Amino acid sequence: MSLNPEVRVFEDPNEATMHMAALISEALVREARATETPAIPPKKKRKSRKRPLSNPVVTRRRERQRETKRSASASQARRDDPVHEEGLQLEHQEFGSLETHLQELRDTLTAVQVLGATDGTVSAWAQRQLLTDVRMKTARPMLFNAKLSAERIAIQKCHRCCAEEAAIRCLDCVPLDMEFLCATCDMEAHKRNIFHDREAVFNGFLEPIPPTTAVVDENGQPQFCEQICQLPVPTQRSICECSDDVTVTPWKHISVFTINGRYNVCLPRKSCPSCSAEWTPEVKDLLLYRYWPASTSCQTLYKYDVFTSFEHMKVTAPAMSRQAFLKMLEHRSLQAGRTGSICADTFQRSFFEFCFCQYKQEDMCQVHHFVCPACSPDMLAVCCDGNCKHYCFSKSKGTEEPPIHEGLFLAKDEEVATFVGFVRGKMKSGKDSAVCGTAKFTAGREMSKKSGAQLDEEGIQVAVCRHGFLLRGLNHFRGEIYAYPMFHKKEMSKKANVDFFCMDVTCRYWLYLNKIAGGLPELLPLTEMRPFLSVMHAKAHTAKCEVRWGGRSQDGAGNTLGEEVEQVNSFLSRAALVTKYITKAGRVNMLTQQAMGWNRRKRDNLHQVLAHRYVKITERAKMEAASFSDFKEEHNLDQETIQQWVYDVRQWAVTEILRPRVY
Structure with missing residues (x-):
């Protein structure tokens, strides 16, 4: 961070603290001296008609004599003044009080801990925060006294009739210059303004009263009474053809x-x-x-x-x-x-x-909440992942009424169950170790048993575009099995042209998909989406797996991370703290409404995000191109050699020996 050139930078935080204490002390001393010794306008000197002496020594001697006489006369006048000793005592008391305040200020500055920057210097922000803390601590007694003074209300006349004593205070009527009203004017002013918060004045203090309570004057004493308030809705001007008043x-x-x-x-x-x-x-x-x-x-x-x-x-x-x-x-x-x-x-x-x-x-009005305006209908990548924190207890089922947002964001449970039964009925699944190298994953399996806990849904699976828009979701009933992202893939293939399908266990899911598509020809179009292993999760896989499936190795993927779904999951995980206790229909409605709110906020900020991404990627592309050019010049390499290296590494990654699997 670049500091203001006028801001002094200190190497030691304690040095900055003592410097600020010295500055504030000097300011307080100057202020005290200015209040104690009022400025006296200088007297106009009368011009002398005598010629100036030519000898400067004589002139200085006479000036010293005049100063001595003036000081002696002033000292005699102070001694003759009976108030002089009392003035000296007050002066000592004031300076003693000033020294006390300065010592408290030094103690405050010493107690404040200033966090130094990484390079040992104190940032301008830390200095501003330190000065703000000192000012607020100094002003705290004044704020407290002002708050206590504001609690007491002086007796005033009605601001409307200016005749009766005020009994009601309404802060909502302050713009109309009618803050204090008497009982009669209050009924007239708030007959239609029933949503004003009023306070009754009793014994110099304020007591809040509802709009159905009025204050009346009985024998000179204010009393409460009930009144009827009508909803401020304009009535129909004509209800009949009669001429009588309605x-x-x-x-x-x-x-x-x-x-x-x-x-x-x-x-x-x-x-x-x-x-x-x-x-x-x-x-x-x-x-x-x-x-x-x-x-x-x-x-x-x-x-x-x-x-x-x-x-x-x-x-x-x-x-x-x-x-x-x-x-x-x-x-x-x-x-x-x-x-x-x-x-x-x-x-x-x-x-x-x-x-x-x-x-x-x-x-x-053609507002589509679950469509990304930046990458539809041709999407570069779709990220899919599960969230097991979104479980729901079975005792929260409630009534059997369907949700009003059924099928809008979360797919219907019947459709998902039909698809999962279709896939598992056609293909017999075996034991799945879910192992990649030395790492064992639980984020995706071929099959999983239903949880024995008293749960209805065990989580949700969502699909997100590379701009963070929620596109589709479904409920988990058997953990994170491969059939759930396959359902998302089938649904997304109907809505958009997707190039990459991002997952955190792509190396296992892609092999399973090819086996399923081989036995079910209707699922062959799903293999047209290219596999993409998310960049962060690829670090937990083997090196060959990262080279073969990782997002940084895919041609045409650009700067796609494949981790956009994690940002959405951080939002959905917080929502899961309350959705696990509501009814099934209420859970679907609330999650759909929150997903629409999330996409609405993304859409409102999309222009700024895209502009920021464009500037960032352009600068990074220039930097990477310059670094690549320097690397080739340093090692005296040509483009063909580098292409051969890339080909060799990819061939090395493809030749990984996989353990035989049973399907």
């Missing part, structure tokens, strides 16, 4: 949930006294103003911001559960003086219905 009255009581918690309100009802015609808000009227009904009776409404916030949270913090989110909303309600719990099952059902309608709307 009346708007409260209808049924409902609960509205926003990002600030729960509100107990009433729906409005507009009626005509002449013809008895009436109007009440329907579902389409509520949706027009961003209220989502939890049921057809509209007994519970959710504001859109609750669902969008929860959706964003499940992508940013996938391990946070719905219970924790709803507890946060309940806490916000209590902080504002409102009470009431939130049903978790009703919230989840409404959230999934809201997300499904939003997905159908985007699908009508």
Whole structure:
């Protein structure tokens, strides 16, 4: 990191600490002296009419005599002043207090640990953090006193009528210059603004009150009373042809949930006294103003911001559960003086219905969530891997209702089971050692027994493009067997033209696929995808295996790593902390919704990622070309010799003797 040339760099962190302490001490001393000795404007000297003396010695002697007389007269004046001794004592006390503060400052700077850089120098960031810590510790008493002072509210007049004494404080009305209101003005101002958080002023302190509580003045004392709040939904202008005035009255009581918690309100009802015609808000009227009904009776409404916030949270913090989110909303309600719990099952059902309608709307606008816009339909590589952390307990099955996102991201279990049964029924599998050299793998096998634990799904298998987009997934029921990536391969061959199929056990999977395709001609197109052993996992294989199957040895693979699925698995593993306890349908819906949120975030940042990759790869290509040219000049090699070396190494890797296998 390049430092500012004006920033001084120290070799020793302690030297930097003492230097900063000295600078702050000097600043405090200058400030103290400036406050103690006020600046006196210099007196204008009267010009002398006498000619200057030609002898400089006489001039200096007379100046010294004048200075002596002035100092003697000043000392006599101070001795005659009765306040002089008291001033000296105060001066000593102030300087003593200053020395105390400076010593505390030195102790603070000494206690702060400054982490040095790798080269022994203190970075500019460390110096800024040290100075910030010192400033915050100095300002901490002031912040605490200011916080205590803000808790006490002075008695004020109503900001609206300017006549009565204020009884309500509303911070949401501060932009309207109506922070403090009396009881009468509060009812008029918040008749429609029911979502404002109000506080009642009692004995100089503030007490939060819900919108259903009003403050009335009885015998000069403020008292609480209940009031009815109507949902702020505009009513229909005309409900009949009568000329009489219609009346708007409260209808049924409902609960509205926003990002600030729960509100107990009433729906409005507009009626005509002449013809008895009436109007009440329907579902389409509520949706027009961003209220989502939890049921057809509209007994519970959710504001859109609750669902969008929860959706964003499940992508940013996938391990946070719905219970924790709803507890946060309940806490916000209590902080504002409102009470009431939130049903978790009703919230989840409404959230999934809201997300499904939003997905159908985007699908009508040709927004495809599980398609990478950068590499479709011609994909260079697809990475496939399993995640065994996504198991689900059998006791969490719940009802038998199908998920609303069935088959969208996670393949249907019936289709996967049919394919696995078809492959295993046609080909008889033998014992698989899953050994490559001295390494033994458990990430892929020809066959595996179902777990004896009380589990329904044992994990998931996902397919990801080289840009990190989730393309497809399926549930594990028998561990990571080779039939699962084969199913992904079959599905991806229908959607896109894929060149490379990346796995962490490609050396074993490819041999198994060729054997299966030899007995099942309908699976022969799967062998057209070229095998690709992911770069990081190739280090655990033998050298011949890495040369033969590794991604760095494949022509046309470019800088593909084949490890993009690991980044996605880090996200899905955090989501697995809560999905293992929900129902089967809820698990599919939640994983699909999180996968769509992950792809949406990838798509929004794709232009920056591609530009960064282009610059990085261009610079690396130039560097590698220059290094290769220097290598050829140093060893006096031509292109034909190097090509022969590459051919010899590849032939050496192909001649690896494999142990006989039984299929």
